[in-house]
Amino acid sequence: MVHVVLTGFMATGKTEVGRRLARILACPFMDIDSLVEVAAGRTVAEIFANEGEPCSIPRTAAAWPRPGPSCASRPDRKRFSGGWGTPRAGRSWRTRTAHQIGLRASRRCSPSAHLRMPLPPMRSTLPSSASTTSSSACAGSWRDGDGVQVVEAEARVTAEGAVQEVEVGLGPRSYSIVIGAGLLPGVGTRLASLGLHGRAAVVTSERIGALYREPIVESLRAAGFHPTAVEFPDGEEHKNLAWLAVLYDRLLEAGLERRSLVVAVGGGVVTDLAGFAAATLLRGLPMALVPTTLVGQVDAAIGGKTGMNHVLGKNLIGAFHQPRVVIADVDVLRTLPRREFIAGLSETIKYGIIRDAALFRHLEERLSEVLELRRDLLVGLVAACCRHKATVVGDDEREEGGGRMVLNFGHTMGHALEALTDYRRFLHGEAVAIGMVAAARVSRALGRCGSETVGRLERLLKRAGLPTEIPGGMTPTALALAMQTDKKSVDGRIRFVCVEEIGRTSFVELTAQEIVNHL
Template identity: 50%
Template structure:
């Protein structure tokens, strides 16, 4: 029990620690006390997470001297909306929050994104803390400061870069995570291996069963490696002006899949898994990536229990949805492509006809 791994996201005066371990919810308040001047705090969570972890988190924070206001929202992508954001603002403003106050995100990526955007916007910025409870949020969305909400025309189109004061990852929360959610988070873990670390990818091939059995040492080490990769990328490119876009492998296809399916019908990680396989195939068709690496990616995604094919829609519907991706520049789609496992690149020089062929292979209506 306790902290198993830790690291620092290096952003100068806005640097912050990430702690990974077991039973960390019970020490949450003591861990935050030295970092925060204000005592006023809101804990944003969901209807599913609240019965599991809110009481423990609130007890720890209260014992450390914080005045806690819980805010419980519905589960799912519907909470990444203007309506939910305004509900949060109503509570925070009604509670007379000040700039020294803190918003704590207790939950998955949706709560983290919404909470961070609320913290970034209220009074032009209050303190923000991430306590991610899903695998996807622990390895990806809780680190790096991306916050925001969805728009009916696209995912994550409205938001801000806003860094937390701390990220506390209690891997014990994964034991109550539905199997489907755990597998969806695994897609983001696989992504780090593909874009950055061939050894991580090979470890997942070797230790997948132990990871899915939630063996603590394996889980903590893999999460630490994913966070370390993201911390390195974010420290070099906080606002996605360059290499941070590599973290979006599979997301150009994936966001279009989510949009066309209707947010919440397909989990984000599931859409990313399909998108990564499509991006790998696109890379192979463009003669960038060896066919053997594409086969290894498909095999690992399939072994992880993740989908390989997208919902059936017209090719032009996918192309239109992808044209609204936030990586588009001067009206041109940019893709994260592979040179092979462990090496990725960003390209805007992709023949639309080849892109259509890949869509046809995976998602023809």
């Protein structure tokens, strides 16, 4: 278990920053001052006023949590709010088991200065405890009318320990999705910790390889692997059997053996192509995925689906092959072309519409901040989507029970649009955005949802910069023919995902022509 301890003088923002960190990282928060007040039956301000700061130290010592069997067995992270006067016993335990962050603020940005509250006289204990602080950051600024609302000025405050792990529970094939910032330098170490070793092929595209090939290769080499890099051109049009054959050749030329590792670094095209190669070459190779697009991090890299496009449709050739780990570093999203990042938002919106009304509302309220690539929001958003995908995959890995098909919301029409435009006009997320609006309109026509639900979805997609209308020139006949070749079609009928309300869906058996008729 990892602890994070926030220290600082009064009015530096320990409590507010701690609460924010706890929300961002989905961790419990403990305020030492609150424990002292409960034990003493008085506020900290009253204790300082009546007894002075020196007398408060024994009270803090009594309140400070001691690690024990029950504490050590918990796998969560905790956020503590403490003071510079934390007793020696507490400082010793912090030094051994915790990340420590010291907060400081001038009187100009202090809430006490803002509210014109006098600080009580106190003897500074900063010199004796400052050595236990490993890093420091200003707590932020305080805005008029907001009381003590913190505006963080240092990303480092939220970066310390900001790693979330989501387990995909599949029995002996279970694996973790690791979400955080700055994870790429540790890729080799993490893979080695899973018992992987020997030869490793880093499969990536030309553009992504130019950015991340060398850091990942060096990380693997430092961890004892013997890595080689294999690249192919960018673009959905290369996700086909011709380029799969080229990839087979290059992997075999690199000397890969049955236990050699394939590390796919890139977006959905890379993880699909490399994943299918790993599933089939030498009857199956272990695989790790490092998705570098938002679509990849929240969808394509999770669940074991791999696939190749065929002239008759998208992903018609494929296999299920689960990775050993998925490593999602949100920092790489900063190098993503703006259009690709926005396209990836359609998949995050999809999780809100099909499973999570609170997530959908969160995106409505904070979309502008997500578009600014706020690191804390990205980690939380990706982790939330991964949890939904992991739950669905864990319940229905191979789409045999039907539950996993809920993830196809918007994809029936989306895949048809991609096929009709030779995978050149729309990015996947853009086609899915149009498909989701089409699915919502079909749902409304069938009496499954109201106009308000359709309107909220359309407005959010438009605010994100995503298309929502089927382009002119695409005839109903062409759309119906394209949907008929959908791999999820059975006996000429499609198990179509309808939306009932934000966060709830249902299935309806429809023909492709019936879907088109309800648009």
